[in-house]
Amino acid sequence: MNFEKLLQYKCLIFDLDGTLVDSMSFHYGAWVKAVEPFGFVPDREWMYKHGGVPSHKIATILIKEHNLPFSDPHELAGIKTRHYLENIKNVEVYPVMKELLDYAKSHSIPMGIGTGTLRTNAEYIVGNTILKNYIRVIVSADDVSNHKPHPDTFLKVAEAFNAEPSESAVFEDSFFGFEAAVNGGFNLIKIVDGVPQF
The missing domain is CATH 3.40.50.1000 (HAD superfamily/HAD-like)
Structure with a gap:
């Protein structure tokens, strides 16, 4: 090139x-794991479209749309981040x-x-x-x-x-x-x- x-x-x-x-696949996989206990799978296309958006902002949207039991979006974002860090070495x-x-x-x-x-x-x-x-x-x-x-x-x-x-x-x-x-x-x-x- x-x-x-x-x-x-x-x-x-x-x-x-x-x-x-x-x-991006690692980020998406981490979100899937983070919300798995709440019985839904986040839309892959939507997640990829929101690449570059900070995790706590994505968490805010997910909490509102799916009525998740978090008062602080940073808590859900923290769960996602922990799952992401498990695979960060593979990037x-x-x-x-x-x-x-x-x-x-x-x-x-x-x-x-x-x-x-x-x-x-x-x-x-x-x-x-x-x-x-x-x-x-x-x-x-x-x-x-x-x-x-x-x-x-x-x-x-x-x-x-x-x-x-x-x-x-x-x-x-x-x-x-x-x-x-x-x-x-x-x-x-x-x-x-x-x-x-x-």
């Missing part, structure tokens, strides 16, 4: 789950994205992550995969008040690199991530099954 288009950007900003790493970087990272690094283009996942999870994945050799900045769900589709997550990464949105590329796989990139004035590159759609 030809990555020359990347040379025009001052920095590259990546979503994490479903963009750099093949982890792998998409091969084509690895090639892209190598190209960007060889041309000294700074790279950061803007994710809706918790900082502890994001740092674990980056620290325990090859991503630690490429990623200089992580902005997580813990670092902003307004999450995707608000652009704040990506704006904070760009700010760390002293780059304007128009000088930056955002790589995303989810609908809310697409919106966040467009809302922030970034150059959006969609990721489909781990492959950038240049």
Whole structure:
């Protein structure tokens, strides 16, 4: 794949789950386990559409729609996170994205992550995969008040690199991530099954 288009950007900003790493199935599986005691299975398509949305916000929706016995959505989100952490060690970087990272690094283009996942999870994945050799900045769900589709997550990464949105590329796989990139004035590159759609 030809990555020359990347040379025009001052920095590259990546979503994490479903963009750099093949982890959405682990997130979905963790939600399935978390709500299994309540007799329903969350819709896979709906869950994938809400990729990039912090777990406590998804929990809030599930509690309301299914009348779940939680007064604090963070409690249900915590159950989901525990199930997710059981498999986090199995998360792998998409091969084509690895090639892209190598190209960007060889041309000294700074790279950061803007994710809706918790900082502890994001740092674990980056620290325990090859991503630690490429990623200089992580902005997580813990670092902003307004999450995707608000652009704040990506704006904070760009700010760390002293780059304007128009000088930056955002790589995303989810609908809310697409919106966040467009809302922030970034150059959006969609990721489909781990492959950038240049």
